[in-house]
Amino acid sequence: MIPYGRQDITQADIDAVVGVLQSDFLTQGPMVPRFEQTVAQHVGASHALAVNSATSALHIACLALGLGQGDWLWTSPVTFVASANCGLYCGAQVDFVDIDPRTYNLCPKALELKLAQAERDGTLPKVVVAVHLCGQPCDMQAIQELAQRYGFKVIEDASHAIGGKYRGEFIGNCRYSDITVFSFHPVKIITTAEGGMTLTNNAELASRMALLRSHGITRDPTQMTHDADGPWYYQQIDLGFNYRMTELQAALGVSQMERLDQYVGRRHQLAARYNELLARLPITRPWQHPDSYSGLHLYVIRLQLDKIGRSHRQAVDLLRGMGIGVNLHYIPVHTQPYYQRMGFHVGDFPESERYYAEAISLPMFQTMSEEQQDDVIAAVRKVTAP
Template identity: 55%
Template sequence: MIPYGKQSISQQDIDAVIDVLKSDWLTQGPKVPAFEQAIAQYCKVKFASATNSATSALHIACLALGLGEGDTVWTSPISFVASANCALYCGATIDFVDIDLATGNMSVVELEKKLIIADQSNCLPKVVIPVHLAGQSCDMQSIHKLALEYNFKIIEDASHAIGAKYLNKPVGCCQFSDITVFSFHPVKIITSAEGGMAVTNNQEIAKRLRRLRSHGIISDPAEMTEQSHGPWYYQQIELGFNYRMTELHAALGLSQLNRLDSFVKTRNIIAKQFDKFFTEQNMQSLLVTEDCYSSYHLYILRLEFSNQALQAMMIKQLRAQGIQAHLHYIPIFLQPFYKQLGFDKSAFPNAMKYYSKVVTIPLHPTLTAQEISTVKNTVKSLYQQLSSANKSTPSQ
């Protein structure tokens, strides 16, 4: 089976982890701050806080911005559920903004429409979480302009987008956001096995992120509510969590960071090969705009199926022929848990149309030339077969 995503582990990565196993530190040692500093330098941002997952990073990012009961978060419906769950963890309300069908990212037009209505109803969001689907940044400059006008905070969910660029600056520089979150899950651009990172240019936000990831505890005497009792003394000053990254994970992530640009370059080379081939077959991928350099975490095709049964058939048949096709993502509001919250799918027509048209095919740096050829030709053949069926099938 050719997987849709796969980690690339080198001997250098293995040696880095073994070195930690032989050291005095397995948790809370020097590798975590070294990884944080390296990410901050790479992204040209001031502060970075490592966590045990991007989900954890999203959670404490919301809390660090003061999100709580009575507040509302808006995000994209085309994302993994963590992008929405983080709001509910804080006791806030979640809502969605429909997408731009060409890019799959949050639509600025739909966001502005929704903000105008919310302003009239006095129910504006406290936080908006744009999701950089497949590795391409959202139109952050326009979203930031709306944030200034309607007074909301921005968390970039860049779980797919480490190594990407927007307006020739690294995603994660936080020029147009308060916090950016990355994921280092094995299918992402680089991996720490499991792990995440929240980056920011705000020192007070950074302090709270680090406090929240470690039980709400501080050990700096200058931040304590009373004089320190001694070098062993610490204080819990708020309710936090055990969201810390281990030394083992940080060592792997730090080693992988050395190959980040190479990974992204290879992903772009393969994506361009796919683009050329599939365009010639009248097949389209998600549009990457001129102001973006995508990290291509995913390669998503937008195909013209008259019904979802044909889409499902294509994914099943690709898998039967050894290609792990996938679908990113099921609109979050269609999940049973979110259905009970009362979302009306007709309010998000582009997300629903997107869901019925897309197929994710394999894209990762370890793909061989033979695998790339197999993916292209198998997708082409199956789509041609299904297109014939498509023409004879009434539209929904």
């Protein structure tokens, strides 16, 4: 089976992890700050905080921005559930904004219309989570302009997008957002086995997130209520969580970062080859906005079902039966039973639902060979033949 995604672990990665195993620190040592500094410098952000998952990163980002009871978080329906759940973790209410039919990202025009209505209703969001689906950035300038007009905060869920660029600058520099989040899950562009990171240019937000990721505990004398009792002393000054990343994970991340640009470049080579060799089939290939340089975590096609003579499910089953590990990213969050119990219904976000009815994620990973890609293309040709 050719998987839709796969990590690339080299001997250098293994040596980096073994080096930590042979050191004095398995957690809370020097490697996590080194990883944070490496990523921050690469993307051009002032502060970076490594955590144990992108879900944890989203949670503490929301908390740092003050999201809580009585507030609203808005995001795209076409994302993993964590992009919405992070609002619920904070006691906020969640709503969605439909996608752009070409980029599959949150649509700025739909956002503007919904904001105008929410202003009349008194239900403006406190936070908007802009998800860079497949690695392609949202129209962040348009979203930032709306944030300034309507007073909400912006989190970039860039779980798919490390190594990508928006308007010639690396995603993660937070030029158009308050906080950016990366994921380092094994199928992502680089991996720390599990892990995530928040980035910001705001020192106060960085300090708040650092506190929240480690139990709300500080050893900083300037944050304490009185002088330390001794060198052992710490204070819990807030209710935080155990969201720390280990030294082992950070060492793997530092090693993987050395190949980030190479990985993204290879994904662009594969995407260009897909674009060329799938051009005449009854599918819609992914469209890239001219302002974007996608991280290309995913290569998503949409089936032109009226032309292929079989259902979406039949096409997926046939491809998997031929050893092509296609997947679907994602089931619109508002159609999940948990969210339907909140009052959402099928039909609420039609562009997202049309996307779900047609989308298939083809295999895309940096070590994919042209022979493997040829097998994928041959299978797609067979499945989409009239």
